[in-house]
Amino acid sequence: MLDDAAFGGATPVTPKRLNVTDPAARWTAASRERAFYSYSTNYLIDLDHAVIVDVEATTSIRQAEVLAQRRMIERTQERLVLWPDKLVADTAHGSAPNLGWLVEDQGIEPHIPVFDKSARKDDTFERSGFTYVHEDDSSICPGGNRLRPSNRNFKTPRPLANADGFIRYRASQKDCQSCHLKQRCTPNMAARKIMRSIHEGARDMARDIATTDAYLVSRRQRKKVEMLFAHLKRILKLDRLRLRDPNGAKDEFHLAAAAQNLRKLAKMKPIPELAPA
Ligand code: SF4
Incomplete structure (x- = not known):
């Protein structure tokens, strides 16, 4: 499973530690937190309604996040016939090849910061x-x-x-x-x-979008995504997986997403009006 590119475990980076009982779990740490073995859950969300449209479990590396994004968009098109006009995501999705894929292959507007390492530190022309x-x-x-x-x-x-x-x-x-x-x-x-x-056209488009009011709206909408992940950890207490290996992670992440959508659905149910006395 470690070499399965589809799961996102294939990377040239050698992990610092290997978990012999669950080798696809990645030794990783959020900033200033202790490291532990983990998997990541990735969501594709309908931002207007904060509904989770698709879920993909991956190992916790950036390349896997991008792969998950592509697979979820393609699967949603195929299964739900949903074609997003725009994708709102963070810099991890702002590489030139990914922006090229979104704009040139899928016709999706990237509301994503461009991943750009061309900045110069010596004060020479940018x-x-x-x-x-x-x-x-x-x-x-x-x-x-x-x-x-x-x-x-x-x-x-x-x-x-x-x-x-x-x-x-x-x-x-x-x-x-x-x-x-x-x-x-x-x-x-x-x-x-x-x-x-070679994808500079797509990068320029993302840079132009980043200067618009629509982009500010997208940034605000992203908070809904962050709230879903916070809810996952704090309310559903999914800070520890009970099942092992990628399939275990996949099952738990799907169940948790279903619970979050059901909670949303329950909130949408209209409150019955009281009959007049
Ligand atoms: S000619 Fe153009 S590229 Fe060359 S040093 Fe002058 S400004 Fe820079």
């Missing part, structure tokens, strides 16, 4: 200071020069995008060497290089 030009697939730097996908001539042509799905756009050394902004742009390199994902 990637956002470069303007992408669709017409000729180039990027214009703050000095007004163009960076292109490849200025290098390899004997054997190489694919433009690396294995990580990012294309390197490079300025010409000639431009940078004579540029008065070089110290503020690339003080230690002969020429500036920036990276653009």
Whole structure:
């Protein structure tokens, strides 16, 4: 089961500890809390009504969360014929491939913070200071020069995008060497290089959505999700699983979600009016 990519247990990261009686349980800790062996429950929720639409048990790693999200969306489309217009989620879901999958493959608006590691700590120009030009697939730097996908001539042509799905756009050394902004742009390199994902269109869409009022509404709606998880722990006391292995976790998480939905349903039942005396 540890190697089962479908369960999300397959990861290149070696766990610090292995539980010999339940090897798919992950040794993990929330911030500033003690570590323990755990599984994660993932919910797909109809945010308008705070109803749990699907549940997926996974091992407690980020890659598994994204896999769970995809499986729940596909399963909901297939079983309930529900096609969400938007997905509200946290940064764990904001990687370029996942945003690409949501926008390009599923036509779903990502109300998700973009996972972006391009920030620079040395006060030099950020990637956002470069303007992408669709017409000729180039990027214009703050000095007004163009960076292109490849200025290098390899004997054997190489694919433009690396294995990580990012294309390197490079300025010409000639431009940078004579540029008065070089110290503020690339003080230690002969020429500036920036990276653009093959899913940058989807990332840009997520960045644009993040500036809208609709995004603020989505952030508020996310609190409903957090309340469901808090309820799971504090009221239903699901801070310890009674059953072992991924199937045990799956059964307990499904039962708990069903209980939460039933509680919701009970609250929705109209209170009968008292008959007049
Ligand atoms: S150093 Fe190079 S990339 Fe940076 S602004 Fe100058 S010309 Fe443009």
